[in-house]
Amino acid sequence: MAVTTPADTTLAPRGRRLNGIRRAFGPVAEARGMARTMLWLGAGITLAFVLIALLAPVISPYDFDAFEANGKRFPQLEAPSRDHLMGTNVQSTDVLSRVIWGTQTELKVVLVSLLISIGVGVPLGLFSGYFGGKLDRVLVLIMDALLVFPFLLLAIVIAFLLSDKVGQGILTAAIAITVVYIPLYFRVVRNHTISIREEPFVEAARALGAKPLTIIRKYVFFNVVQNVPPLATLNAADAILTLAALGFLGYGIQPTEAAEWGYDVNRAVSDAASGIWWTGLFPGLAIVLLVVGLTLLGEGLSETVNPVLRKRSIAPVDLGAAAPIDLEAAPRNEQP
């Protein structure tokens, strides 16, 4: 039943495709209650981080690896003060600056890794699901095998192997994370494609002589792609955690290349024994806040798009009034 709405739109003439997109995202405007709160709160937090990332050169007091300003060296492990609002760490760098520049790093890596994993996972899922056969079976086996590994281990090993060849930069981190998420997109898209493939409107298109590529592009794609935005947002949240974990374990981004929150938290573990809290607390809170923002956005989206959980403004009233009537009428008609 989730299929009917977008199905109509994909059958619509080319000029009205925008209409289809609008209808696919219709539930967003109709979201009510908690879903709405989550959606907008999440969007707000995420947007704030995006702004911080974009404006990092302007708002950051110092460079991410600066340990001196105006020829004066910063104090080591200084508690938060007027000069250093979040204090300084062992290497005398300003914690606030590292948090701000870190935002840029996290978002860059996540963006790159999402683009790659969607770019690879979605087409593979579409073709594998639509054509089936041997290729499908092999792909499913490989993807399932990838899902067997604890995701972090897979990322660590890939990052470790790549760090020998490519170096520890944004691309390495992004690829390591990508490998974990491609199977997820593949699976969701493939399974959905298989069920769409058997729908009457696809069969009709096939009967009319449409080529497989045309069917995939025009009929299957729009139905399947609806699942991607909520999944991608939730994955983005997950990817931040994976990146931070990689950084924490020392397989993320080289500290000389960019500021990264997970790496900073790792350095803070040795400070904890002497009661120094500011070096770990702020980068850690930044991770939590950004992940919460993305999760709220993703959950809000999936709750508005997923018909099982969806609650529309009118729906509760409608259901309440309609259900009893249905219950009385339906059984009598269906009795054999």
Add this chain to the structure above:
Amino acid sequence: MASNKGTSLRKYALVRLALVVPMVFVVVTMVFLLMRVAPGDPISASLGGHAPQSEIDRIKTELGYDKPIYQQYVEYLGQLARGDLGTTITDRRPVTDIVRENGAATLELTFYAMIVAIIVGVTFGLLAGRYRDTWIDGTGRLFGIVIYAMPVFFLGLMAQLFFGSYLGWLPTSDRASPIVQATMETHTGLYTVDSLINRDWPAFTDSVKHLVLPAVTLGLVTAGIFIRLIRVNVIRTMKDDYIEAARARGIDERSVVYHHAFRNALVPVITIVGLTVALLLSGAVLTETTFNWPGIGHTLLTYLQNRDYAAVQGIIIVFALVVVIASVIIDFVNAYIDPRIRY
């Protein structure tokens, strides 16, 4: 699988087990290709690139790395079939020994973490689902989201700061005090169990104290998943026809919720436990690093730092096998509970 109708549990089990074989084969092959083909020369990597060529060649011949790659692959498969997971290059330790010794530490950590996760997750998940869209749901979900967003190492760090440095109540690293570790007579490798077997109460309290922070940290983070999934399950179950039917029969709401809805909403918990095994293992790697817990994840990282490809290969395969076995067990339990699953 032509005769699918009326499958018995035994037949289902056999089919499911048969499906494990190709999966394990693919996993092993992938790990082998990744670790052997990609990096070039594992021996000189593990020696740090300073060893003389003659030394490198000697070790290569000794460990069979000078043979063609397909021959190494076939031999490796044969080894695995005999239950030999290989030997580390740097310290010549059989991987099976690592699994036995460090695996016990990981098992102890993850077991207690899972208990914490189930208790916290089921309670919050049921309440949030039952009282959907009330402040209870709001709090429960917020807690679920925040705890999910919390990197396990950050939560661990904060716990160390508060309970370790600030309050000074609990130890923040290792499995037990050095004296206890030195004197503990091991039976199972699980310190909490061993100290009970030995009736050594001080050692028991000591190991429990050491266990509290890591296990609760890992458990709480895992609980986030439980809360989300159980909440959705309760909501879905509450919409089911049989709940409506129970209400229509005049059964009071409390009984409907507790006896009808919750019981069914909790069946998938078994599946969730299975799904979280992989997650828990990932979390264990981080928790072990944060709390200096000498588990298998901690060991893996040490070998990674030493660029010991053979050790990494063996340990990764162990992790994957654990996940595969867990998922098979979960499927069996599910099939036992719910006959519809047996296909």
